[in-house]
Amino acid sequence: MRHRLSNTIIHGEASESLKALPSECVDLVVTDPPYLVNYRDRDGRTLANDDNPQAIADVFSEVGRVMKPNSYCVSFYGWTGLYDFARIWRACGLRPVGHFVWCKNYTSKATFAQYRHESAFLLAKGRPALPERPIPDVQPWTYSGNKAHPTEKAVSVIEPLIASYSAPGALILDPFLGSGTTAVAAAKLGRRYIGMELERRYCEHAMQRLYALDTEQGKAA
DSSP, rough: OOOOOHHHHHHHHOHGGGGGGGGTOOOEEEEOOOOSSOOTTOOOOOOOTTHHHHHHHHHHHHHHHEEEEEEEEEEEEOGHHHHHHHHHHHHTTOOOEEEEEEEEOOSSEESSHHHHHEEEEEEESSSOOOOOSSOOOOEEOOOOOSSSSSTTTOOHHHHHHHHHHHOOTEEEESSSSTTSSSHHHHTTTTTTEEEEESSHHHHHHHHHHEEEEHHHHHHHO
C-alpha cells in the first residue's frame, strides 16, 4: 500500500512505512532520531530504540532510497553515538557537508563536562546545489519545555533548516517525527510533509498541532 505523498502523519515503524514510498521522492529530510544513549528524563520518560543502532540503520537505509538525487538530510545525533551514526549514514550513501551546533544557556546534564549544546550534521546525497542563503553553523537554541515529548525540539530551531535547504512546495520527510515539530515547521513555511512515528500518542499529538496550525492560518487568511 502506497502512502499519500503530501501532508500526512503515519503511525508505525519507519523502516517498514518508508518501503511504501517510491524511490527518489523526498526533497529534504530533517529528523531527530534516538541518540543511542538510553535516555531517561526527570519524569522517567524514555525513547523507543534508544539502545538499538540497527533499528536506526534500517530506517536510514530507506531514507537514502527515498531521497531525491542531489538532496540534503539534516540529522540530529548524540555525540557518544557518533561512530554508529557515521557508519549508518555512510552505508546509505550520505556524506557530511556541514555541522550545526545550538548553544544552550543552561546545563542539561553534567558529568565530565556540562552539557550545553545540541548538534546535527548536514548530509548530502550526491552533490546538491549550494543553498542560496546558507545559515550559520552556530544557531540560537530555544527550549521547548519537552511537555509533549522527552526530547522535543522547538519549531524555531527547525524552521531555519527547512527554509535554507528546501524551496516552497518541497516535500519534507521526518521518519522520527516525535511530537510533530518538523511537520509543523514545514507547514508554516509552505512545504509539504510526511512524518512517521512509532508511538501512537505522539502521532495524535502531532495531528492536533497541525490541525491547530491549519485553523490559525485559516483565520488569518
